[in-house]
Structure formats: C-alpha cells, structure tokens
Amino acid sequence: MKKIFIYTVGTLLLVGNYGCKKFLDQVPDDRLTFEQQYQRKSTVDQALANVYSTLPEQNQDRSASASGNAGPWTAASDEADYTLPNFTESINTGAWDATSSQVNYHWQNYYRGIQAASTFMANVNKCTDCNIGGIDIVNRYFNEAKALRAIYYYYLIRQYGPVVLLGNDPTQSDAPLEAISKPRNSMDECVDYVVSELNAAAAGLPATPQANEDYGHITASVADAYKIKTLLTAARPLFNGNTDYAALRNTDGKQLISQTASSAKWTRLAKAAKAFLENPGYSSYALYNVSATPSGLPNTAFNRAFIATRDVFLNGWNSEIIFARGGDVTFYQYSLAPNHNGASGGDKGGSFLSPSQQLVDAFFTANGLPIENDPTYTANGTSSYQAPDPNDQNTPRMISNMFVNREPRFYSSITYSGRKWINPQSNIVTDFTNSGNAGKGAIANNDYTKTGYTSRKHLTVAGWTSGRSVFTTIRLAEIYLDYIEALQESNPSDPDILIYLNRIRTRAGIPPYGSGTGALPIPADMREAIRRERRVELAFEWDRYFYTREWKIAETTDTQIKGLNIAQNAPGFFTPVVVENRVFQKKHYLWPIPNGEIQKVPLIVQNTGW
Template sequence: MKHYYKICTLLIFAVAFNSCKKYLDVTPDNTATLDYAFQSRNEAENYLFACYSPLQTLSDVLRNPGFTSSAEIVIPDPSFVTYSNLGSGEEGFNLLKGTQNVVNPAMNYWDGTGQGRPMFEAIRRCNIFLENIDKAKGLLVTDKQRWVAEVKFLKAYYHYWLVRMYGPIPILRKSLPIDATTAEVRVKREPVDTAFNYVEQLLNEAIPNLPLQLPDPSSEFGRITRPIALAIKAEILATAASPQFNGNSDYTGFKGKDGINLFSTGADPQKWQKAMAACKAAIDTCEGLGMKLYKFIKPGNIGTITDQLNLVLTLQNAVTERNELNTEAIWALNPIFTYQTFALPRLTIFGVTQYHDIKSNFSAPMAIAQMFYTANGVPISEDKTWDYGSRYSIGVGDDKNSSFVENGYPTANLNLNREARYYANLGFDGGIWFGHGRTEQSSALYVQTVSTNGTAYAGPNNYININVTGYWPKKLVHYQTTYFLNDQNTVTEVGYRLPMMRLADLYLLYAEAINEVNGPTADAFHYIDIVRNRAGLQGVKQSWDQFSTNPGEYSSKEGLRKIIHQERRIELCFEGRVGWDLRRWKELESVLNVPIQGWNWKQTTNRDAYYTPQTLFQPVFNKRDYLWPISDNSLTVNPNLVQNPGW
C-alpha cells in the first residue's frame, strides 16, 4: 500500500514531465529526452514557449475565478433557456449558487480539473527548463539571461495563482527526481508567508534581466517585460498585505500535519510598506517609458460626436483598444477575447433572426448598476441632488442625457444622470450603443428590451439566448464590432486582448497602499483623482464636499479605504480583477449576502411590469469559500496534506 501511495503521488507531480514528453515527441524513433529538448537554441526556445502555454489559457475568463465568482456577471438559469451556450464553462458562475465541493471541485487548479489548469504541472515544467537550460548549445548569454528571467517570472506567477486560491501550498523549488523517496514525494503545505516570500524572491531574481520593452513586439507579444514583472510584483505584495492573508483570525489554529501554523494571525504593517514601494517602482518604470492613461482619438471614419460620447469611448476602449494603440495596457495575454457575443444585445431585427450567433447571456446584476457613481462622482445613496428613492421609477431620456440614453425614451431613473463609466460599462433598455457599424452619433443604435410595437429586439424572443437582468457588460464589446446590422450575413468582430494589468489599476493600487500606510495624504488623493479625472469626475474631496451626504468620509483611513475599494470596483469592473480584490479585502461575503436581482426581463411589452426588480437567486457564500477545497482524492494520495478550514 505504501508503494501505491508513493506512485500515485509521484504521478501528480510527474504529469508535467509526461506532457512535456508528448510535446517533445518529435524524434524519428519517438524517444525524445530532456537532452534532446535542450540540445540547441531552437529546441530550448520551444521549451520556453511550453512554459508560457499554461499562462495563455488564463486569458479565458471562464477559467478565471476573479471573473466568474465576483457577481459582476451572472448567466441564465438552465430552467430559463432551451440549451446552454457555455457548457462546462458554467462551472465558475455556478459557484455563486453553492455548488463547490470536495469530491470534484470546480475550477480545480490543484489537480487540473473542472475548468482548472494543472498548475503544479506548469511549475514543474518551469523547473525542468531552469535545471536544463545550461545544456543548450549556441545560446547567447544575453538570451539565456532573459529566458531564465522569463521562466522565473512564470514560476512565481503560477505559485501566486495557487496561493490566491488555496492559501498555503507546497512550494516546488526544484523538480522531484524519478527515484524520490516516499518522504520526498509526500510534500507538505507551507505557510502562506513562506509562499509569498518565495514568489517575491523569484521576481526579484527575474526583474533585472527582463527587457524594458519587447525587442520585436510583432513576434514576441505576450512575453514578459520588466514593467509587467514590476506591476505584478506590486499586485502580489498588495495581496500579501491585505486582510485575507495578513492577520486573518479566521485561520487561527490552521496548522499542517507537522503542527506548523499555516497562517500568521497577527497583521504585519510592514507588508503594506513593501507593497507601497513596489507600486511606486512599477509606476516610475511605466511612466518612464511614456505610458499614460488611454484617451480615445476619433478615427477619420467617425463623424461628429459629443465630448460626452468621446469620454465613453475613452473608458470603453481603455480595455478593448488594440494593444499597440493602448497607452495604459501593461500586460495582456496573447489570445483574443472570445466572448463578445455573450456581452452583446440584439440591436436590430437581423440580430433576432440570427439569434444563435448573438449569445447575449452575460447579465450584470442590478447591484452592479447601483455600484457606479452619479454624474457628480459620489455613490447614488449619498448624492444629495439625486433621488435615490425613485431610482426604480420610470423617467425619460432628455437633452442632459442625450449622449447616453435615447432622447425621449422611457427608462428607469437608475439609468439617468450617472457617471460616464456607467455608460461605458453597461448596456440597458434605452441606452445608446454607439458604433456597431454606425459612424454618426445621430444614427446610433440603442437597446430595446421592452416595447409595444414589436421592437424589443434585446428581449428574450426565443428563450435560447437571453439576458436575465436587463444589463449587458458593454465594456467587453469593441465599439466597432457588428453583428447582422443590415442583412443576415454581415458579421465583423473586432478582436482585442483583455488586459491583465493596466495603469489605472496600478494607480489605484498605489493609492490603496499609501492610505494603508499613511492614511489620507495628498499622494493618495492624487493617484485616485488621476483615474477619476480621466472618467470626467472631480477629485474625491471636491465631489464629496459638494454632493455627498457624508462630506467628511474621505478624512479618515477607514473612510478613504471604502472610497478606494469602490473606485477599484467601478474602474476595473468586468475585467476579472474585482473578484480577487473582494477576496483579499474579505468583502466578498458581504457582497454575496445581497440577492442577485434584475429587471423583469420576461415582460417585453409592459414597461411598468418590466421595471419591477425581481430576485433571480440568493448567492451562497461562507467564510470557507474564500479558499478553494483540495479534492478528497489528493488528500488520499498524499496524507501529508491538510484540507482548508470548513471543507
């Protein structure tokens, strides 16, 4: 039996070797070896790209828990639709309904099942590269230094991905030999602080030998640069400093089989100091290369548009602009974002007749619509000039809102007099959807979900491809993407790469770290206000002093923390970032205590009935859900592992 356990555990950490072997089965006699894999520069470079391969799959938002479990987007319940568009991709979204389990965990990055990637396999692949790269012949010293730095970054990032999900993990500092003893094979989970320190060490070793910019962007896009590594280091250190991992009393008594505490329950303020310094170093490097917040420059084929619409396009294109034109994208993965049709409403009759091609399933809950600020830059519940109590009543698009809402169109007051990021992020009944093949603002299409004359094109129609809240994540659709505009055969999708890190994210992360270290200082306000000003808003102090019912909120560390958290949730909405933020802040539990609601989407002809909030479901989230469970099978194979608390 002991021999059986040893073999099974070895298999878990040897899968990478087998995968690499399959990848390398290129010799005539089908006996590829590591010596062959590193015998020349070309073969070694192929192995380098194999180390990148797991990273590229993380661009698939359905594999990103930060996207699927943030409650920014929900999908139709199977009882509402004829068939599913997402298939196994529904697993992550269904976590909101309490489907996680220990038998077959969803999004299982420990074992590589349930939409998860086998991340330990990815780390082992990196170890094999680092342990064998010296064998490669004809490799320039500068190339070797760069490649080693890239793989150290990847190894660090793969460890970090696991720590975010599982907390304490086994650290794979080197490859296990094939003849490893049972004791060596039965790895143990190491304390969270040890894991974060190891990740930081790898990044510090990698950063000096990474290029500031890609020597050949056209052929090397997606490879790691120094700005990427510095920005991700800042993110990692901020995560390590945050309440989930820094002084979390929920994990008091959580120990390994050897009795070692896996979480430190005492908060260490020095962690925020390190995060603050890392953010500043990343910002200085990015700005030194000329990076700045993106601003939309109207191309020649676009007619006259208002400043307000230009601002919406700036905020929308900060995510969907082509990478070479996006001045604030620090890191984006190579694969193109493939879910635009899931975020797109049917805007014309041709979209209705070709309903199979416009999925329209990504639905933003009403809580997301209520999260954005008013046009005055403060929360809707605090703006003394905005009628919060009448937010569900029906108003009418007017001249003041004409760049955002069809003039004269009846829509909820919730959709009127909001900040520009509201209109850049959300499509809704009556909301203007500029682009989509139209180049003049005067002829822009708008969303119709309820109508008495048969033009509710965005409504459920066939109950196959439906939106169940009345809000679409417009931010995820390039404004020039068109589907069936004038006939049944016109399809043009303008591809883009969803950023993993952009400058606005880094600015707000720096402001957060400054506030945690020094409280509400001028520097903290400066970096928040840079982002707010780009969104057409005044600074925090001016907005709260003039319009908030709680004007002094920003003057305390706790008050400014609340403002910064909401600012990040607004600015980074739908980008796969907020779910991770809510976890590290330990705020996801409170967010998911609110029912998932939307408009009454089945009422396509009765406007009063449509604008009645309805509850879709009550999310299920407990303290145990902050960390993923390890599968029962993995615990059986390796008795040195302990399960996460609550599982």
C-alpha cells in the same frame, strides 16, 4: 502528489518538449530527444511557449475549463451572472467541494506549469544558437521562466491560500514518494518566495518590450506588477492576521496563516507600488487618454472620457497596458452581445453575461457622486437622453432615469434597455423588456439576460464577430488602485492617495476630490471611496471575486444577485428584483485542496471548513 509530478513530467516530454503536433507525427528515427530539443532556438522557443501556456485565458470565463485554465471569477462574484449554465452555478449554490473537477484542474495545471518552468530553466543553457547578435537570449528566457513559475505560485495562493513550495529544481519522474511528499508552506513563506523570485527575474529582463515580438512576454515591469499583486493579497485581511484560520496548521503544528495583523505588509506593498510608479524605466506607461473624439461625436471632456474608457481595451498595446494575452475573443464577446431578434452576424449574440443591479448602482453619476448621495439622481420615471455613442448622436430617446446622467464608465461598460447597439452600421436599439427585441419573452433557450443588462466592456464596436489583438491582464490603473489602498491602510494622510485616485477619476470624466475649483469634498470614509472606485474601474477584469474575499466582505456581498424584472414589460421591467439567492459560507473564502492530493500526500492539510 507523486501522480501529479509523474504526469506533469510525462506531459512535458510528450507535449512541451516536442512543442507541436508535427513532432508527435515523426517516425522514431527522426524524433528529437530531450537533449536535442534544448539545443536549437527554434525548439527552445516551443518549450518556452509551453511554460507560458499555463497562464489563464480569461477570455473563456463563460465556460471555465482545464484547456484554458480559466476560472469562473466574473459570475461567481456579485458583478454578474451567466445565463448559460457553467461551474459558477455550482459555486453560487454551494454545490461544490474538494472532489469537484474544477477544483482539481486549477491545482494540477499550475503545478504542471511550475514543473515545466523548472525543467526549462535547468536546460535552456544547452542552446547552441540562442545568443544572436550579442543578445543574451538564454538569460532572458531563463528569467521569463523564473517569473512565470513565481506567477503560477501567486495564482495558487490567491485561490487556495498557502501551498507547497517545491524548490527550484525540477522534480524527477522517478522520484520516490517520500522525496516529493511535502507539507504546505506558510503564507508568509509563499509570499516571500514569490517576491524574491520576481525580484530576481526582473533584474535579468528588459524593463518593457523592446521590439514587436516582445509583446506578450514577461518583462521586468510585468514581474514587478505581479509582485505588487502578490503583496496586495498578502496584506489584505484574509491572510493578514485572520483568526478564522487559527486552526489551519500542518500536522507538526506549524501555523500556516499568521494570527497577528501586520501594518508592515501594507507598507511593503506601498513601497513596491511607489517604486513601480517612479521607475524611470517604466515611464512609458500612462493612463490611456484621447485628445479628440471620433467623427460625429462632439469633442467634449465627457465624450473623450467615454472613448478613452472604452478603447483602452480595444486599442491594442496602448500606453496603459502592462501585460496582456492574445487569442480568440469572439467566444467571450458572443456572451456580451444581446440576442437581438431578427439580427445576424455580430449584432446577434447570446446575452449570456448579465451585470448585476449592484454593479449598475455602483457607477457614479455624471457629477462624480454615488447615486445615493446625488440629489439629482432618481431611479423613477423616464427622460429624453442622448448617450455618448458616436453612432447615435442627435437622436435622444426616452430611457429610464436610472441610466440618465451617469458617468462615462457606465456607458462604456453597460448595455441597457433603450441603448443604441454598438455597431455603427446597425440601426438596432436594444430592448431587454420581456417583449422587446432582446427580451426573454420570445427566447426559448438560455440566450437572454437574467438581469436586464449585458456587459459592453471589452466588446469591439463592430460586434462580437470582430476580433481584437489582445485581452488585457494588468494595466496601470490597477497599480494606482493598489498603491492608494496600501497608503490608506498604512499612512492615510499621504497626499499620494488623492493624487493617484484623482488621476483615475479625471480620466474617467468625473470631478476629482479635494478643495480646488470643481472638486468634490474628500469623502469621510476614504477606504470605502477607494473600494468603490476599484469596483467601477476594474469591473469585468476578474478582480472582484478575489477582493471581496481578501477584504472578508463576501459574506455580505455574495449572497444574492439583483436585476431588473425581465418577465415584465415597462414600467414593471424597471423594478429591481432578486434574480438569484446565493450560498456563501466562511469556508468559501478559499478553495479546498483537491481531495485526491490529500489522499496521496497526507502531510497536506485541508483548508478550514472543507
């Protein structure tokens, strides 16, 4: 591990402390020293930006790489597959191990971020012009870095399980190997540390952004949201009494994952989530809704729900977004746009991100029922149907009954064969059948969908070439789902379960559960109902990969991907087939600790099965 820390500090001095290329281009007599770079706010801002730079850029998930610290989460889950080759293929075939470069770069990147945060915290008080107009910028920046350090630990434990806690002081580049050779802490110790640090940081931060320049910075609400995410990971079965990890012990015999399931962990999570939802400082957060539809689209409840669930990701920093990241999204959006034959610009993409048939089938019907429970649903045949697209009214067309009378979130998330393309200036109707305008038959490379669908969620209405201001990281609906899951596991009779679950369903334009007029009967299996709601609401938000593992169901869910028969034209095209068989073993619930780290620090024990 010594190599990691030396490299981290070296990188910080060469990149973080000098901020950008112009500093590297300076002649030696004009170069800022380490001390000087913390004296002025302009260079302190650059150092803080370096701390933020470790946050993963999931808008690059089609090509996970060290540069954006992006993970392969979407297509390594049962949500989707990427036609374009990337590291998800290694995960899905089981062809990866502790020596894989992607395994190593996540580990190293997050520890570099932790080291950068600790270094920043130790030096930011040297700034001589940071407190302007009575605003304590030093204290605020200190707590942003403290929160970021805890967030990086959260990302580590979610991926690797219990890790090594380094302490609060930055590691010196000349520290002897013995001083930095530490064993892994237990999962409970890691969680308690992250929660404590986020609590402390939140106490020194504004509740929500106070000015335009605050958006994208850590606030108290962001810190609390990450605390909830951490407690959720800790409460779920993967880390809460998982006897599969009975042998996961340090060399001194210390148990790293508790072998006793604790309902108190669910209660702790429920209290944290409720405190967030009842915090008067966070009252500005609300589920995103619209009061009217765009011109040309009838102003019905169904259509308003479609626009709301589409535009919550497109309408900047709206009331639902707790945390988001900026950056270029065209690379990601190109993956969503079908490769329409003969089209150009934003109308012709790569068709790379291919939603699974399992996900398509998870969306409810317009009646708010699972497709298997709705007698009006059929997957056979076709019907004349009008999708709720503003640019496609008064032109119903024949489409597969699989896509008829589905809930609004289905139409805001999935592009299917027979759907009008999203660009209002386009006349394209997407056809994924083999000989269709986006079908595999006329495409010689990998620019086709493997499942007969592409994702529509996150895509701007003008097509993939049009940018948007932010890429959502955490939003209020996720906090609702975390809260009701915690209540279901700790106090299933709590009325808040239905209250918050129904808020999500009502915004989604489907009937609530309960006994009122128009309500559906309360599901007998509420745990499964909550999980299904989560799958649909948070589709393509990099959640599914982790929660199938944290629920310990990935051995069932992650063994194959189904889709439509893209080698056929209609009607054979609409017959679901197995697109890809996948390898999932028990050891895959956690990533391995990089082999190089264990070789350098033998006190670090490897995860079970690796």
